[in-house]
Amino acid sequence: xxxxxxxxxxxxxxxxxxxxxxxxxxxxxxxxxxxxxxxxxxxxxxxxxxxxxxxxxxxxxxxxxxxxxxxxxxxxxxxxxxxxxxxxxxxxxxxxxxxxxxxxxxxxxxxxxxxxxxxxxxxxxxxxxxxxxxxxxxxxxxxxxxxxxxxxxxxxxxxxxxxxxxxxxxxxxxxxxxxxxxxxxxxxxxxxxxxxxxxxxxxxxxxxxxxxxxxxxxxxxxxxxxxxxxxxxxxxxxxxxxxxxxxxxxxxxxxxxxxxxxxxxxxxxxxxxxxxxxxxxxxxxxxxxxxxxxxxx
Amino acid sequence: xxxxxxxxxxxxxxxxxxxxxxxxxxxxxxxxxxxxxxxxxxxxxxxxxxxxxxxxxxxxxxxxxxxxxxxxxxxxxxxxxxxxxxxxxxxxxxxxxxxxxxxxxxxxxxxxxxxxxxxxxxxxxxxxxxxxxxxxxxxxxxxxxxxxxxxxxxxxxxxxxxxxxxxxxxxxxxxxxxxxxxxxxxxxxxxxxxxxxxxxxxxxxxxxxxxxxxxxxxxxxxxxxxxxxxxxxxxxxxxxxxxxxxxxxxxxxxxxxxxxxxxxxxxxxxxxxxxxxxxxxxxxxxxxxxxxxxxxxxxxxxxxxxxxxxxxxxxxxxxxxxxxxxxxxxxxxxxxxxxxxxxxxxxxxxxxxxxxxxxxxxxx
Numbered sequence: 001x002x003x004x005x006x007x008x009x010x011x012x013x014x015x016x017x018x019x020x021x022x023x024x025x026x027x028x029x030x031x032x033x034x035x036x037x038x039x040x041x042x043x044x045x046x047x048x049x050x051x052x053x054x055x056x057x058x059x060x061x062x063x064x065x066x067x068x069x070x071x072x073x074x075x076x077x078x079x080x081x082x083x084x085x086x087x088x089x090x091x092x093x094x095x096x097x098x099x100x101x102x103x104x105x106x107x108x109x110x111x112x113x114x115x116x117x118x119x120x121x122x123x124x125x126x127x128x129x130x131x132x133x134x135x136x137x138x139x140x141x142x143x144x145x146x147x148x149x150x151x152x153x154x155x156x157x158x159x160x161x162x163x164x165x166x167x168x169x170x171x172x173x174x175x176x177x178x179x180x181x182x183x184x185x186x187x188x189x190x191x192x193x194x195x196x197x198x199x200x201x202x203x204x205x206x207x208x209x210x211x212x213x214x215x216x217x218x219x220x221x222x223x224x225x226x227x228x229x230x231x232x233x234x235x236x237x238x239x240x241x242x243x244x245x246x247x248x249x250x251x252x253x254x255x256x257x258x259x260x261x262x263x264x265x266x267x268x269x270x271x272x273x274x275x276x277x278x279x280x281x282x283x284x285x286x287x288x289x290x291x292x293x294x295x296x297x
Numbered sequence: 298x299x300x301x302x303x304x305x306x307x308x309x310x311x312x313x314x315x316x317x318x319x320x321x322x323x324x325x326x327x328x329x330x331x332x333x334x335x336x337x338x339x340x341x342x343x344x345x346x347x348x349x350x351x352x353x354x355x356x357x358x359x360x361x362x363x364x365x366x367x368x369x370x371x372x373x374x375x376x377x378x379x380x381x382x383x384x385x386x387x388x389x390x391x392x393x394x395x396x397x398x399x400x401x402x403x404x405x406x407x408x409x410x411x412x413x414x415x416x417x418x419x420x421x422x423x424x425x426x427x428x429x430x431x432x433x434x435x436x437x438x439x440x441x442x443x444x445x446x447x448x449x450x451x452x453x454x455x456x457x458x459x460x461x462x463x464x465x466x467x468x469x470x471x472x473x474x475x476x477x478x479x480x481x482x483x484x485x486x487x488x489x490x491x492x493x494x495x496x497x498x499x500x501x502x503x504x505x506x507x508x509x510x511x512x513x514x515x516x517x518x519x520x521x522x523x524x525x526x527x528x529x530x531x532x533x534x535x536x537x538x539x540x541x542x543x544x545x546x547x548x549x550x551x552x553x554x555x556x557x558x559x560x561x562x563x564x565x566x567x568x569x570x571x572x573x574x575x576x577x578x579x580x581x582x583x584x585x586x587x588x589x590x591x592x593x594x595x596x597x598x599x600x601x602x603x604x605x606x607x608x609x610x611x612x613x614x615x616x617x618x619x620x621x622x623x624x625x626x627x628x629x630x631x632x633x634x635x636x637x638x639x640x641x642x643x644x645x646x647x648x649x650x651x652x653x654x655x656x657x658x659x660x661x
Binding site: 194196197199200201202203204205206207210214215218219 | 383
């Protein structure tokens, strides 16, 4: 190199900054900036006009109010919708875990030349639109749908089962839709587990079932945490599934947000609902992240 | 007397493999013995170890440990522990928890677990690191944790799969003595598997050399080294010069050989007479050859040659000498004096010689 060392160092430094700057610029532009706008709108008030909310500065003064946040606290509809969202997402996540873990475990244990094919089957539904797949569930679950008709024809039941527009249908939709997001991180965690560790456990007097609880499960916990986060957070904000498959008692916060924004045209309250959701979820995400950092250190 | 470990004509075949991985191995170990299975990779030694641990089932033959037949006994029920080549330490458990794993599995009382883990930590000198996780340990420390974990249940037989391979050279040599010291202290039967002949010979009281699923030769290390049964064993246990030769005469325990490769008639002691005309190989270790400027009348066998190269190794020098026939002979000369290495230079004419007892005639 003909460059003097100091210049070389500086140019390396510049390159490094350039490499890091690009993703950061992307995040600031497309994530942080929109979020700042949402936050700003949540502190404004609804007005008739375009845009349908009060500006940030009025008469040269900062005009913000937390009235929307107080409104959220005063109307029990919102608390119930948040509670419902977390409740459905929580049980939905557990359902995904209980189905996804054995599935991922089975794929890892399958013969090597089968594994890629089986993984492909897990992600195959992604090739069809999410919306269409949820609509397809209506056809399966409705009163004269495929499942009820089949059961009636077989004589197992004499009247159609209430399979749709209730909590059951919401769980079916949630678990079905988000299962791949649970299986993939679990597969990654289980796949890198060294089989020699299980042999060592067996050698030290551990039966296969005990070895699962003492070796396999603890070592796959980072995958469990990653999968649960990936599934739980979008489930909390889900509105298509409760809208299409749920009933009046399965109202979730994503649906409320949608209604505030599109039906009521109340941008400030809709924004407040979104920001409050974030504030609710951040501590949980932070706790899981801290736990993961502790595991891997 | 019943052998502590008895392996009888054990055969293990893998599907798609032409030859069985283990092809009729029989072996008996006494209690408290330090035994080494030595062989190149793919010779079946690791498969044999896995058969003993119970990870694989033999297709034929019988394995008995302390008189108990091991057929159908799963790994977790065998009185055997294994030290894995990769150590296989549980990454989510501390050093102490790794060592306590087997005892907790046996549902030992808490106080007993504590004392036994502490005894093991002291034995492998890891007392200060009990709370560390495996990834905070050096290679040598991991190796000692693996050893402690395998010993703490006081197995009837400890299997060691290439236990020193992952260590660097200096640590490897120190650890050999350490392993022997620990084995003598605990008195447990050790079965070591290795491809390193120095490792096997320096630690074990008996070794078995394996090739292609069979035991080729078994005996005390010096016995196997000095009297290899065939060319494979001779070549596998350190460097050796082989001269193909034909028996000319046999009398009084001495064979007279005619070797075109050596370009001379050679005499070698042999425990039984061979009929004239038998093809043999004369095997001669590099350190058994003397090199002088002129022949020594005391030598039973004398050859002349030219020095082709000298490789200085520190404690010894490897010298390559070309015979008039074109055959290259390797000689190892101890550098007993500081100037010793200066005596030989490439191009120099020398005489090399050895006694009748220094070489062996190999019939295979």
